[in-house]
Amino acid sequence: xxxxxxxxxxxxxxxxxxxxxxxxxxxxxxxxxxxxxxxxxxxxxxxxxxxxxxxxxxxxxxxxxxxxxxxxxxxxxxxxxxxxxxxxxxxxxxxxxxxxxxxxxxxxxxxxxxxxxx
Amino acid sequence: xxxxxxxxxxxxxxxxxxxxxxxxxxxxxxxxxxxxxxxxxxxxxxxxxxxxxxxxxxxxxxxxxxxxxxxxxxxxxxxxxxxxxxxxxxxxxxxxxxxxxxxxxxxxxxxxxxxxxxxxxxxxxxxxxxxxxxxxxxxxxxxxxxxxxxxxxxxxxxxxxxxxxxxxxxxxxxxxxxxxxxxxxxxxxxxxxxxxxxxxxxxxxxxxxxxxxxxxxxxxxxxxxxxxxxxxxxxxxxxxxxxxxxxxxxxxxxxxxxxxxxxxxxxxxxxxxxxxxxxxxxx
Numbered sequence: 001x002x003x004x005x006x007x008x009x010x011x012x013x014x015x016x017x018x019x020x021x022x023x024x025x026x027x028x029x030x031x032x033x034x035x036x037x038x039x040x041x042x043x044x045x046x047x048x049x050x051x052x053x054x055x056x057x058x059x060x061x062x063x064x065x066x067x068x069x070x071x072x073x074x075x076x077x078x079x080x081x082x083x084x085x086x087x088x089x090x091x092x093x094x095x096x097x098x099x100x101x102x103x104x105x106x107x108x109x110x111x112x113x114x115x116x117x118x
Numbered sequence: 119x120x121x122x123x124x125x126x127x128x129x130x131x132x133x134x135x136x137x138x139x140x141x142x143x144x145x146x147x148x149x150x151x152x153x154x155x156x157x158x159x160x161x162x163x164x165x166x167x168x169x170x171x172x173x174x175x176x177x178x179x180x181x182x183x184x185x186x187x188x189x190x191x192x193x194x195x196x197x198x199x200x201x202x203x204x205x206x207x208x209x210x211x212x213x214x215x216x217x218x219x220x221x222x223x224x225x226x227x228x229x230x231x232x233x234x235x236x237x238x239x240x241x242x243x244x245x246x247x248x249x250x251x252x253x254x255x256x257x258x259x260x261x262x263x264x265x266x267x268x269x270x271x272x273x274x275x276x277x278x279x280x281x282x283x284x285x286x287x288x289x290x291x292x293x294x295x296x297x298x299x300x301x302x303x304x305x306x307x308x309x310x311x312x313x314x315x316x317x318x319x320x321x322x323x324x325x326x327x328x329x330x331x332x333x334x335x336x337x338x339x340x341x342x343x344x345x346x347x348x349x350x351x352x353x354x355x356x357x358x359x360x361x362x363x364x365x366x367x368x369x370x371x372x373x374x375x376x377x378x379x380x381x382x383x384x385x386x387x388x389x390x391x392x393x394x395x396x397x398x399x400x401x
């Protein structure tokens with residue numbers, strides 16, 4: 001799992017590439033988000049466009065890091081879900097919890113106070 | 119960019135398709151591996167005798183000595199390399215024969231050459247390839263006994279999904295995901311990730327349905343004690359299981375059963391819940 005990190009204002013965009021599955025990919029994501037939250041960077045967008053495989057452990061880690069950021073007054077939002085990831089989010093009822101976007105611009109704008117949610 | 123450093127391995131590519139050999143060799147050399155080539159089975163056997171190979175990419179349809187025979191000899195050697203089979207022959211009989219002879223993975227041609235780097239990465243990450251026992255090798259009834267390791271889970275899933283390669287993509291993907299979730303559950307929770315313990319997998323294909331049975335060596339679970347699983351969440355608290363898992367010191371997860379229930383047509387546990395059957399109807 002490769003993670004490309006970009007800062008756009010006070011929002012960190014993480015582009016994941018590779019497999020987010022049990023014993024692979026979940027730990028790099030955990031370490032990355034924990035580091036960001038520890039640095040006070042709690043506005044995070046996770047781009048899943050290049051995630052090639054996703055299982056329950058991977059989704060579980062997304063949930064875990066969402067909670068980590070929320071506890072520090074921030075949040076994790078999601079971008080460019082593949083069809084498979086979108087299906088998994090719906091069957092696990094997470095689509096009603098997470099903010100999910102198709103465009104980075106909309107995702108970034110959603111952090112603006114008073115911005116309409118996509 | 120955070121990335122994992124790729125270990126360097128010694129790879130032998132065996133295929134009578136010279137162009138394919140060169141493409142694969144270039145990709146793997148660019149990825150940092152030491153790569154050799156052989157154009158037929160005899161050449162491959164000569165190279166295997168000198169040892170020092172970590173991975174062999176092996177075509178089944180070789181002139182002279184067949185790829186399956188090279189596989190048998192490779193796996194019987196003193197330091198057996200991991201062997202990845204390549205073929206356009208996707209009959210279940212060939213696949214099962216390769217599994218029985220301890221092929222590590224099976225790549226159906228044509229495949230995107232760039233995919234080979236990831237496959238080799240997986241092979242490199244694997245410990246010495248553990249044995250899978252093929253108890254039944256009929257295409258309609260495949261039965262496997264394997265050690266409880268996650269590496270085995272990937273291997274078995276790869277082979278089982280190849281058996282169903284003639285099915286529609288949506289069916290295959292749903293079955294693959296469900297199979298992976300349940301097998302990982304069996305290995306992790308039932309088998310405690312102990313390679314000395316075994317998981318038994320049966321894959322049946324009837325005219326109108328697929329049936330998979332997974333039996334793990336554990337004691338099963340109590341359906342009333344699943345607060346750490348999403349299927350036990352109250353309707354208005356879809357993340358409660360995650361909080362419970364944190365409190366109990368469990369790794370993030372707990373979504374496998376909920377996912378599986380949505381992917382298959384029937385999901386049936388035995389009384390102890392250390393054996394599970396799932397069914398996918400074919401319409």
